[in-house]
Amino acid sequence: MYTLTQVNKHYVKGRTTVAAVTNLDLHIADGEWLAVQGRTGAGKSTLLQLLGALDRPTSGTVMFGDQDLGQLSEAELTRVRAASIGFVFQTFNLIPTLSAAENVETALAPLEMATSERRSRAAAALQSVGLTDRARHLPSELSGGQQQRVGIARALVKQPRVLLADEPTGNLDEDTRDDIVELLEQLWIERGLTLVLITHDTSLADRAQRVATMREGNLAVRAGGGRTD
Amino acid sequence: MSEHDNTIAGLDDVLSNEQESPSTTPSPTTRRLRYRSPAMFATYLRRELRRRLRQAILVAAGLAAGIGLVVTVIAASDGVQQAQGRVLHSLYGIGTDITVTKAPGTPTQKGSGFDEGSDPQHVDVLSIGYVDLLDASSVDSIARLKGVAAAAGGLTLTDTKLTVPSAAQVGANGEPPRSAFPTTFTVDGVDLDHLGLGPFANATISSGSTFRHKDATANVAIVDSNYAAAHKLRVGSAIIAAKTEFHVIGLVDQTGAGAANVYIPLRRAQALSQYAGSKNLDGKVNVIYVSATNADNIAAVKAEIAKLAPTATVSTASSLASQVSGSLASAASLANDLGKWLAIAVLIAAFVLASLLTLSAVSRRVREFGTLKAMGWRSRRIVAQVMGESLVTGVLGAVIGVGLGFGGARIIDLVAPHLTATVAQNPGSAPPQNISINGGGLHKEVAPGSLHTVAIVLHAPVTLSAVALAVLLALAGALIAGGLGGWRAGRMRPAASLASVG
Numbered sequence: 001m002y003t004l005t006q007v008n009k010h011y012v013k014g015r016t017t018v019a020a021v022t023n024l025d026l027h028i029a030d031g032e033w034l035a036v037q038g039r040t041g042a043g044k045s046t047l048l049q050l051l052g053a054l055d056r057p058t059s060g061t062v063m064f065g066d067q068d069l070g071q072l073s074e075a076e077l078t079r080v081r082a083a084s085i086g087f088v089f090q091t092f093n094l095i096p097t098l099s100a101a102e103n104v105e106t107a108l109a110p111l112e113m114a115t116s117e118r119r120s121r122a123a124a125a126l127q128s129v130g131l132t133d134r135a136r137h138l139p140s141e142l143s144g145g146q147q148q149r150v151g152i153a154r155a156l157v158k159q160p161r162v163l164l165a166d167e168p169t170g171n172l173d174e175d176t177r178d179d180i181v182e183l184l185e186q187l188w189i190e191r192g193l194t195l196v197l198i199t200h201d202t203s204l205a206d207r208a209q210r211v212a213t214m215r216e217g218n219l220a221v222r223a224g225g226g227r228t229d
Numbered sequence: 230m231s232e233h234d235n236t237i238a239g240l241d242d243v244l245s246n247e248q249e250s251p252s253t254t255p256s257p258t259t260r261r262l263r264y265r266s267p268a269m270f271a272t273y274l275r276r277e278l279r280r281r282l283r284q285a286i287l288v289a290a291g292l293a294a295g296i297g298l299v300v301t302v303i304a305a306s307d308g309v310q311q312a313q314g315r316v317l318h319s320l321y322g323i324g325t326d327i328t329v330t331k332a333p334g335t336p337t338q339k340g341s342g343f344d345e346g347s348d349p350q351h352v353d354v355l356s357i358g359y360v361d362l363l364d365a366s367s368v369d370s371i372a373r374l375k376g377v378a379a380a381a382g383g384l385t386l387t388d389t390k391l392t393v394p395s396a397a398q399v400g401a402n403g404e405p406p407r408s409a410f411p412t413t414f415t416v417d418g419v420d421l422d423h424l425g426l427g428p429f430a431n432a433t434i435s436s437g438s439t440f441r442h443k444d445a446t447a448n449v450a451i452v453d454s455n456y457a458a459a460h461k462l463r464v465g466s467a468i469i470a471a472k473t474e475f476h477v478i479g480l481v482d483q484t485g486a487g488a489a490n491v492y493i494p495l496r497r498a499q500a501l502s503q504y505a506g507s508k509n510l511d512g513k514v515n516v517i518y519v520s521a522t523n524a525d526n527i528a529a530v531k532a533e534i535a536k537l538a539p540t541a542t543v544s545t546a547s548s549l550a551s552q553v554s555g556s557l558a559s560a561a562s563l564a565n566d567l568g569k570w571l572a573i574a575v576l577i578a579a580f581v582l583a584s585l586l587t588l589s590a591v592s593r594r595v596r597e598f599g600t601l602k603a604m605g606w607r608s609r610r611i612v613a614q615v616m617g618e619s620l621v622t623g624v625l626g627a628v629i630g631v632g633l634g635f636g637g638a639r640i641i642d643l644v645a646p647h648l649t650a651t652v653a654q655n656p657g658s659a660p661p662q663n664i665s666i667n668g669g670g671l672h673k674e675v676a677p678g679s680l681h682t683v684a685i686v687l688h689a690p691v692t693l694s695a696v697a698l699a700v701l702l703a704l705a706g707a708l709i710a711g712g713l714g715g716w717r718a719g720r721m722r723p724a725a726s727l728a729s730v731g
Contacts, residue, residue, distance in 0.1 A: 054603060054724040075607070081723075082605020093600040097276035105269060110605040115268045154604070 001162065001194045002028040002051060007060035009046050020046035022218050024060070030161075033188055033195040035205035038214030044198045045166065047214065051196055052085050052164045053077040082110040086155030088184075090167035092147040094139040100150045101126060101135040107154045125157035126150070129183060145176035149183065156187060163188070165197045169204060181207065274617045281590060285622050288583045292626025292706050293633055295576035296699045300634020302572045303698070304689035305641055312685040325426055326527050328544045329371065329517040329534055331361035350393040355386045355416060355471040355502035362504065362513040367538060368420075371519055374533045376526035381423030382514030384498045385489070386416040388470040414456065416470055417489035418498025418514075421445050426518040428483075429492055437464035437479030445494050450475035454482050456490040471501040579626075580706045587619055587714035595721065602723035612715035619714065623707020627700045634691060634699060641689040 009021040020043045028034050028051075038044050049055040050062050053069050054077075062069040064084075069077065086107070094103045104122040113121075126135050129149040139147050148168060155163055168184065169177035181204055188195045197208060205211045212221045278285050365382050372380040391411035419429045421440050435454050450470075452462050457480050462468060466477045468491060475493060499510045519534070521527045527545050534543045591598075598611050 049724040052603065055722070078602070078605055078607050081603060087600075087603050089600070091596075093596060095273070095597055095600075097280045098273065102269070102272060106273075106601065106606075107604045109269050110607065110610070118269075 001030040001032070001065065002026070003061075003063040004050070005061045005063075007050065007057045007062060009043075009050060009055070010058045021050070021057070022216065024218055026212070026219055026221070028194060028196065031192045031194055032210065033197070033208040035208035035211045036196065036198045036214060037200065037202070037205050037211060042214040042216065044214050048164050048166055048196065048198055051162070052087060053080045078110075083158070084161045086158065086160035086163045088148070088151050088155050088163065088165035088168045090170040092139070092144075092151045092171070094147055094150055094154075096139055099136050099138055100131060100142065100146075100153075103139070103150055104154045104157050107157050111158065121157055122153075125153040128156070128187075129153045143176070144172050145179060148172060148176075148180050152180070152183060152187070156191070156193075159191075160193070162194045162196070165195070167198055167200065169199070169201060177201075177204075270614065270617065273614060274621065277614075277618055278621060284586050284590065285618075285625070288579075288586055288622045288710070289626040289629060291579035291582045292623060292703050293629035295572065295579040295706070296627055296630025296703050297633025297637055298572040298575050299702060300631060300691060300695050300699045301637030301641070301689070302569060303695040304634065304638035304691045305687075306569075307692060307695070308641065308687050308689040311690070312687055325430070325518040326521045326524070326545060327519040327531055327534065329363065329367070329519065329538065330515065330542045330544070331363055331538075331540060332542055349395050351390075352393060352411075353388065353390045353469065353472045355388050355498065357384065357386055357502065357504055357510075357515050362510065362515055363517060363538070363541065365499075365512045365514050368514065368517050370537055371517060371534055374530060374537070376522050376530045376533070378520045378522045379423055379426060380517055380519045381420040381426040382495065383420060383427045383516045383518060384418035384495060384502060384510065384514055385516055386418065386498060386502050387413050388416050388491070389413045390469075414470075414490040416491045416493060416498065418495035418502075419492050420495045423518070426520060427516075428488055429481075431488065432481035432483040432492070435480050435482045437477070439479055440492075440494065444478075445496050447494065448473055448475045448497060449478045449494065451479040451481055451492045452477050453488060453490050454480045473497075473501055576702060576706070580709055583619070583622070583706055583710035584713050587615070587710040588717060591615060591714040591718050594718070598718050598721055599723050602721070608719040612719045615715040615718050616708065616711035619707040619711025620704065623703045623710075626707070627703030630703060631696050631699055634695070638689040638691045641687065645687040645689075647686055 004024055004026040007021055007024040007026075008019065011018045011020055024047070036044050036047060046055070050057055050069070051064075053064070053072070056062075056070045056077075060070070064080065067080065069080070072080065094100075095106060098106065101119070101122045104125050105118050108118045108121060123132070123135060126132055129152055131146060131149050131153065134142060134146055134150075139150070142150065148171075152168075155165075163184075165184065169180050172180060184195065184197070185207060187193065195208075197204070199205050210221055210223055212219045363382070368380050368382040371377060389411045390413070417428060419427065419440065421442055421444060424430065424440065429451075432451070432453075434451075437451070440449070440451065450468055452468065457463060457466075457477070460468075462477055462480075464477055464479060467474045468477055469475070470491065470493065475491075475497075481492075495514070499513060502510045504510055504513075519530065521530045531543050531545055534541070601611060602608070
């Protein structure tokens, strides 16, 4: 799915250049669950942005299938994100003025699709995360766990190949965290998704097939406890 | 990811091209995705405006205030222009767009003098004021100009009757007897082929009949009804002018400042009037009334006439406006100066307010837009969303503003005092004519060349073009604000948008 070769990503802040990712090599197989850990500022989010076609590397190549994301135009990157990549955010990032169903629909808005079809797919996505009865509720009327379920439904409604989750349980209590983790794991298994999950939670990371730990912009990868069949 | 799950019914069709490709080589860019979700656009826009209702109302109110002022000022300005037009029309008739007169050269004599003889002399003369004469052929030349609908000549005259006292009647100090003071009335020679031009166009027949073509050489007169009442005249009466008896065929009601007491056929006026030693004024006129084919042609026609008759004074409503004094002139400068700049200032303030508030709103929505971009929303879609929100606010401001404008115009109609305009009755004339006897003591000012004060009711009309301009301005303001906000939102990189919120 992903092949990263000698990837560097530098940010310029004033007169200082910060190396967020340094000479990184990584292969993520199709359908793999990779957990990424590391201290704050270790480059986890930068890695996620590179994998999510949100940013281009300063040097090196980020191959997504046969596409070199570093060489694509902004419009092409947008199309990659619209069609193939789902995001789950730590802070849920739901649109506060839209209902749960409408939030899910926003992921389908860039796709050529009739309104009725978009609505039925959003309803089905909410059903798959157990929120049918909350479809018309605004985010402010939902609990944190329910909001994250909406976020997951939004990420998956377009049936992406890849799900990128940035601390998806970081803002949840322990019980809710377990529910969300089980849901993600179930969806990963059912749909054959490639799942890249950033987390500080080692118990959660250990449920992945592999665990990559970022240190000073580079990676050390070990096997996780997740199923490999 | 060799097989896609079908839990979400029918979703596979959406990205069918990807399913056809090997799972390890996704090719999302092989298919160009098009956006088609007006319902979502409308829902998102409506909800966002509802969330920022107070801000939307503030922006709309700001735009509405500016637009309302613009509509009101335009209405007031149009009202002043119409009032100025009415001043001209009151002098020269409704159908007249342009008048042509000729200022006199340096007078070689002071007025008309009479020497007292041994017997009293009874004088009755039709004379013109201190304006020079124009050849009647000029009327035809002007009528042939491009953009001229019609042209008519006229003679504005004064009939003066007085008894020049005998030498014995003049007192020791040269003081004449009371009977020596003249009586006058104003007479207009009317071109019977163009009754719709000139002051006679303002007259409405109240009894009797109007002129007919066959009256061109007849001694017939139409008399102002007020003048007739004061002098006990009616249809069928006789009135003497230049020692000639005219048969009154009609009475007219009229209100214009340019109204004459008596109207007679132009050819009779030319035959009976005198000027600077001429026994008559055949082939002469002292004013030409011109109507243009349409209002847009007036300036061009004026320029053509000025070329044709370089020594003539060519007046239009707009040129007359500069000669108008009184409260109408004050209202004009109020509308054109203070009103215009006030409206511009409020509009600019409204535009700046709308822009700042929109930029501020966009700044608060960094995460929202970043999330949408991460999900594949193109920048132009986000720009359109921001612009759409601004445009709706602008339309709201325009609607309220036009309503305020109508209200403002109505208030002007209700509270505006009656204005007065003071203007020379004949803009081409010199100061009032004097008649004197032996250059001493006896003076009587007569109408031609004098100043007239016209009462004007100011009406502020809201025109369709003013409304259209107001709506365009509101939309322009909204587009500027939305454009700035959209530009800012569109420039956000999705990664930066997400990173900025931690």
